[in-house]
Amino acid sequence: MKKTGSNKPVIIMIAAVVLLLVIAFFSAGSRTIPWVENAVGSVIRPIQTFAFKASNGISDFVRNLFNTTDEDLEISRLNQELAHYEQLKLDVEELKQENERLRRMLDYAGSLGDYSCTAGRVIGRSNGIWFDTLTINIGRSSGIEPGMPVICGDGLIGKVTDVGSGWSKVTAMIDSSVTVAATVERTRDNCMVRGMFSTSDTAGKLELYYLPTGLTDLVPGDIIMTSGIGGVYPKGIKIGTVTEVMLDSDQAGINAIVEPSVDFLHIEEVLVITGSGGEAQ
C-alpha cells in the first residue's frame, strides 16, 4: 500500500509524459496548430467567460467605490464603450465569415439547378473510426426526411439517415458503408465511389471503382461528380479529385483514390436538398 502510494506521482508523471508524447507525435506533421486552440478554447471558453465576468464585476465594484471624480467616471464610461465596440468588432468578423460560408453554399446550391434546400448546422459527430455520422440541428419539423442528400459549399457531404423532430443524422460519404454513383467530369465515364475504411493513411478518403480498363484515361487531378444514376443524389455535385490511379487486383478495372472536396473535420453549415422544382433527382 505504502509503496503504491509513494509511486503515485511517478505514475501520474509517466502517464502525462506518454500522453504528451502521443499528442506531440500526432501533431508533428502539421506546422499550424489551430486544433490545439480549438480544443483548449472549447474547454476553457465557458470557464473563462464566467471567471472574466465574475472578476470584472468585483473589480468594477471596488473601483467605483474609490473613483468618484468626473474624470474617473468619464474614463470608466469610455472604457466600457471601448470594450463594447471591441466585442462588436469580433462579432462582426465572426458574422462576416459565416456570411461568406453561407453565400458560397447558396451559390453552389443555386448552380446545381432548381432544387429547394434547407440550411442547418452541424451539432455533433460520431466517435471512432467505424462509422462517419454527423448530427445536424434540423429535422422533421423543417421537412427533412431520410434519404435526402446533404451538401455544403465544397460539394457532397452524404445523405440523411435518421430524422428526429429537431435534429437529423447524416451518414457521410466517407463512411465505408456508403456507395455513390459518380462520373469523371473530363471523360464523362460512369463509375462508383465508396468510403474507404479510415485507417491512419486512408482516413477520410474515397475509393473509385468499376471503371473498365482500356476505355478511359483517368489521371490524378480528374474531378469526380455525382452522376445522378440511382436517384439518390442529384447529378453534378462535386465529390472530389483523383489523387492516385491503379489497376485493381484482377487487372480488369481501374481503381483510384479520391480526395473528397469537403473537409469533413471542419463542416459547420450544411444544406439538405429537400426537393426538386421540376428536375428529376
Add this chain to the structure above:
Amino acid sequence: MRKWLLAVSIIVVFYLDNVLVTSLPLRGLRPDLTLAFVVSLGVLTGSVPAAAIGFGMGLAADIFFNKIVGLTALTYMLSGAAAGLFYRKYYADNLIIPAAACVVCSFIKEHVFMFAALLKGSRPPYFKTLISFIVPCLVLTGAFCILMHLYCKHALFKPLWRKEAIKLEEQV
C-alpha cells in the same frame, strides 16, 4: 460517495468524449474517456452502478451522435458490469486492475463495432486496423483510465477520517 460531483463528472466526461475528442484530428484515434470512466467506477463502486451509468452515457451518445443506437450503450453497460467483478477484491490504490480491465473492455468493444461495420457493408482490413487503430486506442484508453481512476478515487469518495476508521474498527 459525492453524488453531486458524480453527476458533474458524468456531464464533463460525456462532453469531453463526444464533443471535444471527436473534434481533434488524431487520425481517427481516440481515447475512450467514457469507457475509462465507467470501468473505473465499476472497480470502485461495483457492477450495478457502473453498468447503469455506462448504459445511460452510452445510450445518450448513441441517440445524439452515433449511427447504430444501442451498441455503445450495450458495450459500456457490459464493461461497467465486468469491471465491477473486481470491486473490493483489490486495493483501491491498485491502478493496474482498472487499466487492464479497461484495455480488455476496449478491445472487445472495438471488435463489436468492427463486426457491426462488417454487417453494414464495410470491409476493414483486420490486421492493419488492429495495428494502426485498435492497439493505439487501447494504449490511450488504458492510460486515461489510470488518470480517471486516480480522479474517481480521490474526488468522488469522501476520505475515511481517523476517528471514523477507529469507530469502524471497534464495530468489527
